[in-house]
Amino acid sequence: MDWAAQYRPQHLQDIVGNGSAIRQIAEWGRSWHTGVRPLILYGKPGIGKTTAAHALARDMGWDVIELNASDQRTKGVIEKIAGAGSTTASLTGTGRRLIIFDEADNIHGNADRGGARAIAEVIRSSLQPIILIANDLYGLDQSIRRLCDTVQFRALTTKTIAAHLHYICSREGVDCDAAALQQIADNSGGDMRSAVNSLSAAAIGTDHVSTAEVQTSQKDERTSIFELIKAIHAGADDDILLRYAREVNDTPDTIEQWIEESIGSVKDTEDKAYAYETLARADRFIGRTYRRQYYTLWKYASALMVMGPAEAAGGRGIHARIMPPERWRKMGTGRKQKSLRSNIMGKLGETYHIPGNALREDFFTPITKLIEADPEVYARALYLDRDELEFFIGDKTQAASIAKTLAKERREEERGYTKKKVKKGQKAEKETPKKAPDVQPTLTAEDDPPEAPPAQETVNEVADPKPAAAPEPVPDTSQKTLFDGF
Numbered sequence: 271m272d273w274a275a276q277y278r279p280q281h282l283q284d285i286v287g288n289g290s291a292i293r294q295i296a297e298w299g300r301s302w303h304t305g306v307r308p309l310i311l312y313g314k315p316g317i318g319k320t321t322a323a324h325a326l327a328r329d330m331g332w333d334v335i336e337l338n339a340s341d342q343r344t345k346g347v348i349e350k351i352a353g354a355g356s357t358t359a360s361l362t363g364t365g366r367r368l369i370i371f372d373e374a375d376n377i378h379g380n381a382d383r384g385g386a387r388a389i390a391e392v393i394r395s396s397l398q399p400i401i402l403i404a405n406d407l408y409g410l411d412q413s414i415r416r417l418c419d420t421v422q423f424r425a426l427t428t429k430t431i432a433a434h435l436h437y438i439c440s441r442e443g444v445d446c447d448a449a450a451l452q453q454i455a456d457n458s459g460g461d462m463r464s465a466v467n468s469l470s471a472a473a474i475g476t477d478h479v480s481t482a483e484v485q486t487s488q489k490d491e492r493t494s495i496f497e498l499i500k501a502i503h504a505g506a507d508d509d510i511l512l513r514y515a516r517e518v519n520d521t522p523d524t525i526e527q528w529i530e531e532s533i534g535s536v537k538d539t540e541d542k543a544y545a546y547e548t549l550a551r552a553d554r555f556i557g558r559t560y561r562r563q564y565y566t567l568w569k570y571a572s573a574l575m576v577m578g579p580a581e582a583a584g585g586r587g588i589h590a591r592i593m594p595p596e597r598w599r600k601m602g603t604g605r606k607q608k609s610l611r612s613n614i615m616g617k618l619g620e621t622y623h624i625p626g627n628a629l630r631e632d633f634f635t636p637i638t639k640l641i642e643a644d645p646e647v648y649a650r651a652l653y654l655d656r657d658e659l660e661f662f663i664g665d666k667t668q669a670a671s672i673a674k675t676l677a678k679e680r681r682e683e684e685r686g687y688t689k690k691k692v693k694k695g696q697k698a699e700k701e702t703p704k705k706a707p708d709v710q711p712t713l714t715a716e717d718d719p720p721e722a723p724p725a726q727e728t729v730n731e732v733a734d735p736k737p738a739a740a741p742e743p744v745p746d747t748s749q750k751t752l753f754d755g756f
């Protein structure tokens with residue numbers, strides 16, 4: 271059993287932290303009678319809400335009926351299970367039964383259509399105590415919220431978490447450095463479940479946990495997508511799959527695409543269809559998550575996308591290389607092609623002064639024909655690079671060889687041009703002293719003023735210490751035609 275389940279507090283008094291919330295729940299339970307408003311326990315995950323509801327039932331000797339989000343919480347199901355349970359006597363006859371609606375902030379969409387109304391109805395007519403559990407109080411339907419009292423659970427302090435981890439270590443006979451426990455507690459974000467899981471990961475195969483083990487295990491904890499896919503196909507237990515899905519450092523939509531890719535290796539058509547069907551359902555949850563910005567739904571998406579395909583794969587393992595989704599490659603190629611095409615259009619339009627539409631509709635084919643007929647000439651004239659040329663001629667090798675020739679040509683041209691530039695610069699430097707005497711001497715008081723001031727141009731030329739710049743090549747502004755290349 272994993273440590274989080276093993277060390278789940280059984281009684282209210284064993285729950286650490288959130289003292290006032292626990293007192294409020296205990297008091298509510300003690301004084302409960304028909305007609306008392308239900309409680310909504312809300313707060314972030316892993317801090318003891320569900321544990322508290324069950325511990326209360328145990329302390330009070332009540333049976334429990336629990337409906338969580340993985341149950342199809344349609345109106346019919348709620349009325350059948352919770353409704354009947356809430357208005358009849360308990361299994362043990364006289365006792366009470368606590369009705370727990372876990373993840374009550376997730377009653378949306380088709381499966382839960384009418385669910386919120388049904389829960390409100392159950393609350394109104396219930397003869398039994400009811401507790402609802404939610405992460406987000408305002409994710410609960412208003413019609414339900416109005417009928418309940420609320421109990422807030424706060425994130426646990428690192429001190430509380432570290433102390434509880436210390437208790438678990440002592441029960442497990444694991445020697446743990448205080449600094450290591452502190453580190454786990456700090457990283458848990460107030461979530462006890464995550465802290466306990468981190469501790470159990472760090473303690474695997476050792477009876478001494480130091481910060482080194484914590485760091486290594488926290489690195490290892492980031493399950494890779496490959497491990498998740500392997501586990502799905504190997505038929506790992508649901509809780510392991512869910513943990514892996516949580517730990518993989520990708521969003522559920524990305525994980526879903528990896529899983530989709532791996533489904534190709536499921537041989538049986540019916541199994542494959544089932545796997546795709548569960549992925550499609552997961553996809554709907556992902557869509558809702560983004561539409562509503564309600565990230566709790568991610569949990570359901572993750573559960574569906576790992577558990578469905580795992581069932582379909584039937585533990586037969588994956589006998590193919592785990593590959594990134596094919597559609598990513600296609601999308602990448604598509605994007606590249608699109609940007610290539612738009613670059614080419616831009617070049618052609620600018621060079622030949624043809625508007626985009628006309629280019630696409632009337633000129634593109636003839637231009638392609640011309641380029642195919644003499645690729646090198648056009649590649650030179652249009653400065654086409656290898657990919658652009660390949661786009662026209664569809665021959666990778668030829669495009670590469672032409673591009674290489676042209677690149678060489680350009681390098682040589684540049685070298686020649688630089689040489690010319692340097693020569694010219696040297697010439698200019700040599701010539702300068704000749705002109706310099708005209709204006710160069712610094713005037714002193716004794717010198718006769720020059721008869722006439724030197725022309726401004728000459729003064730500037732001499733005052734500028736830089737060698738005369740080589741003339742910039744005059745851009746060819748004349749309009750090009752399609753046949754300029756020849």
Ligand SMILES: Nc1ncnc2c1ncn2[C@@H]1O[C@H](COP(=O)(O)OP(=O)(O)OP(=O)(O)O)[C@@H](O)[C@H]1O
Pocket residue numbers: 273274275277278279284285286287313314315316317318319320321322404405426434462463464466
């Ligand atoms: N306050 C706590 N004291 C001791 N253990 C706790 C506490 N909170 C959480 N845990 C540990 O974490 C596990 C999960 O807690 P629980 O299911 O109650 O969290 P939750 O708040 O209901 O989370 P969720 O919203 O995800 O359902 C428990 O089994 C227990 O091991």
